[in-house]
Amino acid sequence: MTFCRLTWLHDGAGKSHWLIKNSVQTARVSLVLKHFPRARFVLLFRSPVDSIRSLVQMKQRLGALVGMQPLPDPRTQVEETATAHRELLEAFEASLHLIPAQQLLELDYDDLISQPLQAVEGIYTHFGLTSWPVAEAPIKARIDRARSYTADPVQLPPLAERRLQELVKAL
Template identity: 55%
Template sequence: MLLGVFLSISRLADVLVAGGCIRPTTLLAGLRHGTVSFKRLPVALLLTVSGLVVEPFPWLQSLLFHRRVLACACPDDPVVVIGHWRSGTTYLHQLLASDPCAATARNQFIIAPQAALILKPLLNHFLRHVMTQHRPIDAVSWGPDDPQEDEVGLARLTMDTHMAGIAFPQHYPRHFRRTVLHSSAQFERHLLHFTRLTWLYEGAGKTHLVIKNSVHTARIALLLRLFPRARFVYLYRRPLDSVRSLVQVKQRLAHLVGLQLPLSSLQQVEETAAAHDQLQEAYERSKHLIPSGQLLEVDYDDLVQSPHVTLQRIYRSLGITGWGTARTAIEASIAKSQTYQAEPVVLELEAEQRLKALLS
């Protein structure tokens, strides 16, 4: 009854895609990092129940696919889209993923990667009937086949992801340091496992793998250990614009899947601006590790104003094969995106003034 009052059907679907079907062991691990606010118990209940419903299937998937997963030879040269959140990474991911030769994590996979190999038809059918037309964090259209960043899928498997700070917003800086600026050997194993699952789920007949994850901006050394020939596209945007937009997104995510009450807009600005600087510093410290020819830095405005030229430059600079095949599909995706109208981001006056003071 409480859950039905709290969540409409469409909102329930949004919660499931953003954070549902989480493994119970992952959720229990999260409780060691923070307590659930009373008012957020309905969300906690939904996450728990959805995870319990799915839980028998990971055991079956492990039984049937264990050897195939271990033997899976993922491409060691994935195209990795990085850069601060709200810098055009989603748009670029959509364009790159429209290439029929590209494999990537998609919504129908990330909702339950621990069981997706055996539930593939069911997950696809389910999401086609329940997903809303637009993402709950902005006006971007989405569906089961649309690409999604791997951090969202990884959050089903481990609490050592950036999503921990979204689930527990009252402790965001601690989780940012723990999961973004640092990582563990266990997380590295989870990342490799997730990538192998992605390739098994999506890679048949594909020539290359596309990964999009803003957190990977601070994980360059880790990515190169796993994928020595990884090719990076780093997107950059005016910090004032990207941080302002991320403040709004984090507040919306806190209302959607947070297990604690959201921060005030002012505190959210201060924490998000600080995290922005720390992410950029981590990138600057580690980008020298990327071998020559495996990094391309792209301005957000170039991507938005000249997407066709920018995509062609990415393919050429990073040696991604198949531009002739990809071009038609990418142009169709560009044409579709022209109808998108970004929502204006308006913060409370005090929060906006503080943001400008921090980033001026």
């Protein structure tokens, strides 16, 4: 599976899992389930405006870093990103029926940010992962190290922000 970057996680002695954190996978549910029939999905719910702003910022940073051509103007990036966001969500909703209920967890993004340890424990509990006693301390340590992290504010230029608001109202 070379179409995405995978992060290797360990769930206790002798067990292992892959974690894919890539929103494009929301459009590939049937492919993921074909190759990994017991795959579990955590769907993070986030305000569409916040998601699109964040994705635009990520695209700008990556484009500036590795892009081979000039970046589109912010308004165009907002339009392209809003379209892609909508299409990903539509594809996911169309294939949602393929995911067995016990393999899906819907989680509010704000809960993950405000109470990360509780949110991750809830993921372990929901999916019946029995290694929480082993995983809790390293996860807590990672969360504690990240406490000083402050996410960069995502602020679009006024014309791009206005266009984003128009597009989200149309959803």
